[in-house]
Amino acid sequence: MAKPVTQFTCSTCGAVHKKWSGRCDDCGEWNTIREETPLGTGPGKGALGSAKGRKMILKDLRTKETPPPRQSAGVAELDRVLGGGLVPASATLVGGDPGIGKSTLLLQAAAAFARQGLKVVYVSGEEATAQVRMRADRLGLSDSAVMLASETNLRDIITTLEAEQPDLAIIDSIQTMWLDTVDSAPGSVSQVRASSHELTTFAKRRGTSVMLVGHVTKEGQIAGPRVVEHMVDTVLYFEGERGHQFRILRSVKNRFGPADEIGVFEMTGRGLAEVSNPSALFLSDREQPAPGSVVFAGIEGTRPVLVEFQALVAPSNLSQPRRAVVGWDGSRLSMILAVLEARAGISFQGLDVYLNIAGGMRISEPAADLAVAAALLSAREDSALPVETVVFGELSLSGALRPVSQAENRLKEAVKLGFSTAIAPAGCRITDNAGVNVKSYSDLPSFVGDIFGA
Ligand code: TYD
Numbered sequence: 001m002a003k004p005v006t007q008f009t010c011s012t013c014g015a016v017h018k019k020w021s022g023r024c025d026d027c028g029e030w031n032t033i034r035e036e037t038p039l040g041t042g043p044g045k046g047a048l049g050s051a052k053g054r055k056m057i058l059k060d061l062r063t064k065e066t067p068p069p070r071q072s073a074g075v076a077e078l079d080r081v082l083g084g085g086l087v088p089a090s091a092t093l094v095g096g097d098p099g100i101g102k103s104t105l106l107l108q109a110a111a112a113f114a115r116q117g118l119k120v121v122y123v124s125g126e127e128a129t130a131q132v133r134m135r136a137d138r139l140g141l142s143d144s145a146v147m148l149a150s151e152t153n154l155r156d157i158i159t160t161l162e163a164e165q166p167d168l169a170i171i172d173s174i175q176t177m178w179l180d181t182v183d184s185a186p187g188s189v190s191q192v193r194a195s196s197h198e199l200t201t202f203a204k205r206r207g208t209s210v211m212l213v214g215h216v217t218k219e220g221q222i223a224g225p226r227v228v229e230h231m232v233d234t235v236l237y238f239e240g241e242r243g244h245q246f247r248i249l250r251s252v253k254n255r256f257g258p259a260d261e262i263g264v265f266e267m268t269g270r271g272l273a274e275v276s277n278p279s280a281l282f283l284s285d286r287e288q289p290a291p292g293s294v295v296f297a298g299i300e301g302t303r304p305v306l307v308e309f310q311a312l313v314a315p316s317n318l319s320q321p322r323r324a325v326v327g328w329d330g331s332r333l334s335m336i337l338a339v340l341e342a343r344a345g346i347s348f349q350g351l352d353v354y355l356n357i358a359g360g361m362r363i364s365e366p367a368a369d370l371a372v373a374a375a376l377l378s379a380r381e382d383s384a385l386p387v388e389t390v391v392f393g394e395l396s397l398s399g400a401l402r403p404v405s406q407a408e409n410r411l412k413e414a415v416k417l418g419f420s421t422a423i424a425p426a427g428c429r430i431t432d433n434a435g436v437n438v439k440s441y442s443d444l445p446s447f448v449g450d451i452f453g454a
C-alpha cells in the first residue's frame with residue numbers, strides 16, 4: 001500500500017490532518033495548516049528491537065543514591081515557578097510573545113545559575129554573540145561565566161554540548177534551530193518538533209538541563225510553542241501587557257512541581273527586576289474609593305495576590321451592547337451578567353460593560369466571580385465599596401456563593417496590605433480571621449441586598 005508522501009500539520013497545535021483546510025479542527029485557528037513531509041515512517045515489522053530485560057517492577061526499583069537536589073538560581077521568583085529550582089536533566093519550555101523579554105529573562109537566569117556554580121551555555125539562534133554580549137553589558141552581567149554561542153545548526157550545537165557537558169543549556173529560540181535530517185525550513189512544525197526531540201533526549205542522556213525559548217506566533221508560518229509542550233517536563237509562559245512594565249512568568253505544566261505558580265518581574269532599563277510583593281505593586285495606583293473598583297484577594301499557585309478589578313458600565317447606542325474584557329475570561333463575564341440578571345434581577349441590557357484588571361495581570365480563578373459581580377454592580381449603581389474591603393467567592397449559576405480554598409491565606413495577605421474587611425462566601429474554612437472583619441453571604445441576592453441595598 002502506498003504511504004502518503006505529505007501530511008498537513010497545524011503550526012499552532014501540531015495536529016496532523018489528512019487534507020488541507022482553512023481552519024484547524026483541533027484548535028480552531030485559521031490559516032495555520034501547512035503541508036509537510038512526515039518524519040521517518042518507523043521501523044519495518046522485522047526491525048523491532050528485542051524486549052529482553054526491559055520489564056521492571058516498580059517496587060524493585062530502588063534509587064541508588066538520593067536524587068541530586070534542585071539547583072536554586074538564587075532568584076526567588078524564578079525558583080518558585082520552577083517548583084523550587086532547576087531539576088537536573090529536565091527540559092523546560094519558556095514561551096511568550098516576541099519582544100516580551102524572554103531573551104532578557106533567560107540571559108539573566110543563565111547568569112544567576114552560573115553564579116551558583118553551574119556550567120551554563122547560552123545558544124542564541126537570533127543574535128550574534130556580540131549582540132548578546134551587548135545585552136549582557138546592559139544587564140550588568142558582562143563578567144558572568146556563561147558561555148555564549150551563536151548557532152542554528154542543531155547538529156553542531158549537540159556536538160558542542162557533548163564536548164562541554166554543561167549543567168544547563170539555553171536555546172534561544174527553538175524556532176531558529178534546524179536539523180539537516182529534516183527536509184523543511186527552520187520554524188516549521190517538523191523542524192521544531194525534531195529539534196526539540198533531539199534536545200530533550202540529549203538532556204535525559206547527558207544529565208544536562210535544557211531550556212528552550214519559543215515565540216508565540218499568530219500567523220502560522222512558524223510553529224508555535226504548543227507544538228513542543230508535550231515533549232518537555234515544564235512549560236512556562238512569560239506574559240504581560242505591552243505598555244505595562246510588569247511581566248509574569250507562569251508555569252502551566254510542571255512534572256516536578258506545582259503548576260499555576262507565578263513569578264512577578266518588572267522590566268527596567270537594566271533588565272528584569274524581581275517583584276517580591278506583587279500585591280503592593282498591582283494596587284499601587286489606588287487612592288480614593290472609586291465606583292467600579294473592587295480588590296480581589298486571589299491565590300496564584302501557592303501565593304496570595306491582591307489585584308484590582310475595574311468595571312465601567314455606560315449606556316450603549318449599539319443594538320448589541322459591548323462586552324469588553326482585559327485580563328479575565330469573556331465568557332465568564334457573560335455568565336456573571338446572566339446570573340446577576342436571573343438571580344438578583346439586575347439587568348445590564350442596553351448597557352456597555354467594560355472589565356479590566358489593573359496592572360496587566362491575568363486572573364483565571366473562579367474565586368474572582370464575586371469580585372467581578374461586585375465591580376459590575378458598583379459601576380452600575382455608581383456606588384463605591386469602602387476602600388479597605390477585599391472580595392472573594394465563586395458564583396454558581398443558581399446564584400449561590402460557593403466557598404473557596406485558602407480563605408485564611410487570602411485574609412492574611414489582605415491584612416498585610418492594610419485591608420480590614422472581607423466579603424466572602426459562607427462556609428469557607430476560617431479558624432483564624434487574622435483580625436479581618438469577615439462578612440459572609442450564602443447567595444448573591446443577600447450580598448446584593450446588604451451591600452448595595454437593592
Ligand atoms: P527581549 O528579551 O529581546 O524579548 P524576546 O526575547 O521575548 O523577544 O526583550 C525585548 C524588550 O525588552 C525590548 O523591547 C526592550 C526591553 N528591554 C528593556 O526594557 N530593558 C532591558 O534591559 C532589556 C535588555 C530589554
Ligand code: MG
Pocket residue numbers: 102103104126172
Ligand atoms: Mg529574543
